[in-house]
Amino acid sequence: MTAMQWFYSFLKKYRNRIIIGLVVATITCTLAIVNPYIAGIIVDDVIRGGNREILPKLVVIMLVATLIRTVARYWFTISFEKVSQGVLFSMRDYVYRKFLGQDFSFYNKNRTGDLMSRQTGDMEAIRHFVAWVIYNVYESALLFSIALTMIFVADFRLALGMVVILPITAWVTMKQLKSVKPAFHNIRQHFSSLNTLVQENVSGNRVVKAFAKEDYEIEKFDVENDGYRQAELDAAKIWRKYVPIFEFLSNVLTVVLYLVGGFMVINNHMSMGKLVTVSGYLWMLNNPLRMAGWLANDYQRFVTSVEKIYSTINIEPSIKDPDNAIAKKRFNGDIVFSHVSYRVEEEEILKDINFHVKPGQTVGIIGATGSGKSTLMNLLCRFYDVTEGEIKVDGVNVKKLDLFSLRDNIGMAMQDVFLFSDTIEGNIAYGRPDCSFEQVMEAAKVANAHDFILQMPDGYDTIIGERGVGLSGGQKQRISLARALLKNPSIIILDDTTSAVDMETETLIQNELNSINANHTVFIIAHRISSIKEADQILVVDEGRIVESGNHEELLAKKGYYHTVFHHQYGDFDQIKTGLKEFNYIRNSKTEETSYSGGHTSIRDWGNEIG
Numbered sequence: 001m002t003a004m005q006w007f008y009s010f011l012k013k014y015r016n017r018i019i020i021g022l023v024v025a026t027i028t029c030t031l032a033i034v035n036p037y038i039a040g041i042i043v044d045d046v047i048r049g050g051n052r053e054i055l056p057k058l059v060v061i062m063l064v065a066t067l068i069r070t071v072a073r074y075w076f077t078i079s080f081e082k083v084s085q086g087v088l089f090s091m092r093d094y095v096y097r098k099f100l101g102q103d104f105s106f107y108n109k110n111r112t113g114d115l116m117s118r119q120t121g122d123m124e125a126i127r128h129f130v131a132w133v134i135y136n137v138y139e140s141a142l143l144f145s146i147a148l149t150m151i152f153v154a155d156f157r158l159a160l161g162m163v164v165i166l167p168i169t170a171w172v173t174m175k176q177l178k179s180v181k182p183a184f185h186n187i188r189q190h191f192s193s194l195n196t197l198v199q200e201n202v203s204g205n206r207v208v209k210a211f212a213k214e215d216y217e218i219e220k221f222d223v224e225n226d227g228y229r230q231a232e233l234d235a236a237k238i239w240r241k242y243v244p245i246f247e248f249l250s251n252v253l254t255v256v257l258y259l260v261g262g263f264m265v266i267n268n269h270m271s272m273g274k275l276v277t278v279s280g281y282l283w284m285l286n287n288p289l290r291m292a293g294w295l296a297n298d299y300q301r302f303v304t305s306v307e308k309i310y311s312t313i314n315i316e317p318s319i320k321d322p323d324n325a326i327a328k329k330r331f332n333g334d335i336v337f338s339h340v341s342y343r344v345e346e347e348e349i350l351k352d353i354n355f356h357v358k359p360g361q362t363v364g365i366i367g368a369t370g371s372g373k374s375t376l377m378n379l380l381c382r383f384y385d386v387t388e389g390e391i392k393v394d395g396v397n398v399k400k401l402d403l404f405s406l407r408d409n410i411g412m413a414m415q416d417v418f419l420f421s422d423t424i425e426g427n428i429a430y431g432r433p434d435c436s437f438e439q440v441m442e443a444a445k446v447a448n449a450h451d452f453i454l455q456m457p458d459g460y461d462t463i464i465g466e467r468g469v470g471l472s473g474g475q476k477q478r479i480s481l482a483r484a485l486l487k488n489p490s491i492i493i494l495d496d497t498t499s500a501v502d503m504e505t506e507t508l509i510q511n512e513l514n515s516i517n518a519n520h521t522v523f524i525i526a527h528r529i530s531s532i533k534e535a536d537q538i539l540v541v542d543e544g545r546i547v548e549s550g551n552h553e554e555l556l557a558k559k560g561y562y563h564t565v566f567h568h569q570y571g572d573f574d575q576i577k578t579g580l581k582e583f584n585y586i587r588n589s590k591t592e593e594t595s596y597s598g599g600h601t602s603i604r605d606w607g608n609e610i611g
């Protein structure tokens with residue numbers, strides 16, 4: 001399918017309405033011949049022939065024709081506006097769905113500003129084409145043809161003199177269309193870049209301010225802004241060259257008419273009334289010629305926008321539902337990674353990963369930054385596909401599973417927390433909008449968010465900003481955790497979810513999680529050993545490989561990577577033991593309202609205290 005065929009598929013729905021609109025436009029164009037024609041009769045029969053009694057009748061006909069033209073024109077312009085809005089609505093919806101259906105790779109490659117431009121500026125160019133350009137092109141061509149026919153009827157020699165203009169006009173129009181095309185592509189490119197810059201600066205305004213980079217960003221914006229202005233000027237430079245040509249051609253018509261026509265009237269080859277009639281048709285010839293340049297521009301803008309949108313959405317996502325996809329309401333959470341490797345171009349991100357997680361188990365994943373921990377989970381969720389090996393959930397390769405079913409069974413609290421501009425309740429209930437308020441509260445309690453939410457100005461109804469502005473990092477993480485838990489999924493993925501909360505809160509969250517864990521397979525990605533120590537299985541990832549696995553005690557006994565990290569985080573073990581004894585002594589001798597909640601403090605807390 002070409003870009004134009006794709007566009008036509010939206011227009012098709014309105015074919016009847018467009019045809020009716022064009023029929024009405026035909027009527028208005030045809031009625032345009034009435035007034036000049038009657039003007040000629042008035043000159044020849046009323047003024048020169050003295051037949052005054054027909055004058056009122058002629059005037060009434062002129063008025064009625066004008067009235068019908070005005071009403072009909074109003075009707076069909078509104079009709080085309082409605083069609084354009086309808087086309088735009090369906091197209092915007094389609095493009096939006098396409099965007100949402102795309103995979104992570106699509107969003108890695110496309111800038112947000114570009115995608116925004118497709119949905120705004122490009123859509124507007126299409127709306128303008130449907131609402132205005134279609135009927136104007138039709139009307140111009142029709143008016144021109146009708147006028148030329150009428151002049152032919154009046155006097156074919158005069159008409160032949162005017163026809164000479166036609167091939168020249170067609171040639172100039174084609175030339176303009178061809179030369180403005182790259183200029184409009186350039187404009188769209190600059191518009192997208194400008195959009196991207198504004199979007200990034202608005203989203204990242206805190207970073208800009210924190211680094212006092214306002215001047216730098218303004219300079220960058222000025223460069224883009226100037227680029228956009230220049231692109232518009234370059235395009236204008238091209239099409240402006242053609243405006244005087246069309247203007248000249250339309251004036252040539254006037255000159256030809258009065259020169260040839262006047263000559264014929266003087267030599268009595270044509271009546272004065274006919275010359276008046278023909279000169280009345282002149283605007284019907286001139287206007288289309290003057291409009292030709294503008295219409296060519298608008299058409300080219302429209303073509304560029306359709307091509308841009310189509311090329312953006314005409315990318316098949318590499319991750320999609322397989323044929324005969326297997327869907328399951330609830331998975332047990334049995335997960336097997338078997339010889340899984342993941343490569344991006346030449347870079348091996350994950351290499352020969354093997355592990356088995358039984359339903360209800362908790363798996364801790366630890367490793368240096370950039371070692372591939374999040375990628376493991378991205379593969380499980382099929383945000384990307386493995387390049388080798390396979391991942392099975394409940395014995396079925398994830399590539400054979402229905403994507404919705406797979407992802408609906410996974411509750412993920414991502415490393416990079418994104419909260420919507422909505423109430424806290426709305427954010428937590430995002431995955432289960434039909435849940436009750438009590439369920440929202442329950443999830444918030446497990447995520448240890450309930451208390452701080454109640455302290456917010458409107459509690460659960462507090463509106464939080466686009467990126468959760470107004471909340472601390474730890475608070476955002478806890479809302480994101482509550483959002484993941486509320487789905488009650490069979491698989492929970494917590495990617496660095498408690499990195500920004502204090503140790504005490506983390507302990508509380510872990511205890512709450514432990515109480516609900518039986519029904520869920522849980523993955524906890526963390527840098528702090530404290531977060532994963534209790535896990536049934538801990539995977540130590542280094543440079544894309546699992547270098548160690550086992551539970552906490554087994555890994556310590558191995559005296560490998562995990563052991564080293566443990567000692568980095570907790571210092572000397574014996575010293576910790578002694579320290580813990582002292583700490584417990586101090587704590588027990590304090591009031592019961594010690595800041596460390598009874599029973600939750602462990603070696604790791606102490607380790608961090610002294611660390």
Ligand SMILES: Nc1ncnc2c1ncn2[C@@H]1O[C@H](COP(=O)(O)OP(=O)(O)OP(=O)(O)O)[C@@H](O)[C@H]1O
Binds near residue numbers: 344368372373
């Ligand atoms: N789709 C991708 N395209 C290109 N590179 C990728 C892709 N996915 C992952 N990577 C790269 O793979 C490496 C591992 O990334 P990953 O996010 O899994 O690390 P991580 O262990 O979770 O790190 P951190 O602890 O900092 O979150 C990084 O170098 C990352 O840039």
